[in-house]
Amino acid sequence: MLEKHTSAWSQTVALLDNASAQQVVDEATRIARRRPAKTIWNDHAALMVSVIECPTPRTATVSWCDPLSGYYGHQTWRVALAKQYGECVLSGKRIKPGDFIYRPVTCQPPPGNAGAMIIATELVPCVTPSQS
DSSP states (O other), X not given: OHHHHHHHHHHHHHHTSHHHHHHHHHHXXXXXXXXXXXXXXXXXXXXXXXXXXXXXXXXXXXXXXXXXXXXXXXXXXXXEEOOSOXXXXXXXXXXXXXXXEEXXXXXXXXXXXXXXXXXXXXXXXXOOGGGO
């Protein structure tokens, strides 16, 4: 009996090694990329987004809570140029390619709100695009 328990424990520990952890990350990334990108976030009342602070002229700390994409209490967003049409999650304003925006910092696997954008003019008290 003890031998079976030890064997199961050894197998469990072996699954948690670095190579297995990388496989889990790779699989999560593959699944996230297969999921269609959501570009309009303001279509349900449960979305809660607020800007906590702008620690630098190029970054904003955002609190994001959405039952579809997750909870990010202190997520870093970085200034960028929009590559596609979208909608500002704070104001609902239309965003077009070339507009200055803030978006979640890219990581692996990507966050559930990776396609979300805040138009930079919404953060004017913190920063203006000419400061970036």
